[in-house]
Amino acid sequence: MANMAQAIRMALHYAEENLGVMDIFGEDVGPPLGGVFTATQGLKNVWNSPLDERGIIGTAIGLAMAGQRPVAEIQFADYIFNTIDLLKLAGNTCWASNGDWNLPMVVKTPVGSGIRGSLYHSHSFDATATHIPGWKIVIPSNPLDAYGLMISACQELNPVMFLEPKALLRVKGEERIPGEPEDDRQLSKMIDAPLGDRSAWKPQWPALEAYAVPIGQGKVVREGEHLTVVSYGRTLPLCAKAADTLREEGVSAEVIDLRSLWPYDWELIRRSIQKTGRVLFVKEDTEVTNFGEHLVRRTVEELFYTLMAPPRLLAGKFLPGIGLADTLEMASVPQLPDILQALRALATEQP
Numbered sequence: 227m228a229n230m231a232q233a234i235r236m237a238l239h240y241a242e243e244n245l246g247v248m249d250i251f252g253e254d255v256g257p258p259l260g261g262v263f264t265a266t267q268g269l270k271n272v273w274n275s276p277l278d279e280r281g282i283i284g285t286a287i288g289l290a291m292a293g294q295r296p297v298a299e300i301q302f303a304d305y306i307f308n309t310i311d312l313l314k315l316a317g318n319t320c321w322a323s324n325g326d327w328n329l330p331m332v333v334k335t336p337v338g339s340g341i342r343g344s345l346y347h348s349h350s351f352d353a354t355a356t357h358i359p360g361w362k363i364v365i366p367s368n369p370l371d372a373y374g375l376m377i378s379a380c381q382e383l384n385p386v387m388f389l390e391p392k393a394l395l396r397v398k399g400e401e402r403i404p405g406e407p408e409d410d411r412q413l414s415k416m417i418d419a420p421l422g423d424r425s426a427w428k429p430q431w432p433a434l435e436a437y438a439v440p441i442g443q444g445k446v447v448r449e450g451e452h453l454t455v456v457s458y459g460r461t462l463p464l465c466a467k468a469a470d471t472l473r474e475e476g477v478s479a480e481v482i483d484l485r486s487l488w489p490y491d492w493e494l495i496r497r498s499i500q501k502t503g504r505v506l507f508v509k510e511d512t513e514v515t516n517f518g519e520h521l522v523r524r525t526v527e528e529l530f531y532t533l534m535a536p537p538r539l540l541a542g543k544f545l546p547g548i549g550l551a552d553t554l555e556m557a558s559v560p561q562l563p564d565i566l567q568a569l570r571a572l573a574t575e576q577p
Contacts, residue, residue, distance in 0.1 A: 232418070237405070250298070257272075269419060286333065318359075319360070330384065362384070363487040378439055389459065391459040449478075507522060509540075513543065535575040542559040
């Protein structure tokens, strides 16, 4: 099975060949590196930008205004914060022009903890991204969804933020990408650049097929009856593992993968909470003004009389950064034991 970085790379190749994507650019995304996480390796329309995040976003806006479909990368989400005013302008453009100007651009950036990146390579961006109207925001938790969401993003008429959970970029999926060869080693030989001299190397792309995950559509990854867990990105697989553990204890947890933060699938969440009466939102971003707080507020306002217990949020600690030491990182953001503890408490809370 492909890992998430390979899936994103294949989706971008499909977009080059079929969706009119002509410029894929950012710091070190072109030869010889092909991106810090190799997610742009071997693509034909890829090029290296200066080390200038504002220049990257500004160039993407200009290309999109000129009718192109650029895909721009900010190497780590930690360095996207100095572009907020430009992101705001990009999000405003269609609305401010009364629909006369579209910006069909994608900005991709790795987010979150999981690689021991310490202070400058571990931040989340999901809460901040949801504060910028005009953008669609997606974050996959597995390679197949990454492939399908990127293809959808490259077909949008206005800006899409594609958040890549860096802890999952090397994790293989459980479902094949349409057109992916059955032999994992064969896929690696076809599309992964060799070590050493790469000057003569060219990828041999599989016969990839169209596969789009609709933006705004969540997914139930575990069916359940007793409580609901809503998550996305790095923490989603942890929530699924927690649900499997609880099932052995007689607790049936329904796990929802949001996949899109805006628009998000409220109807899916609502139906699940009406069925279970209990909900835990699990996010990695810091707990103050976390996106999960919005979901808690909406749950209380619209579903108060169906709740059997107060809705809960499990999020990252409100800290300026994440420490380099393994113990510090693990203590800063939700881990499997934290999720299990929160779910057990929610399951036993009396109305």
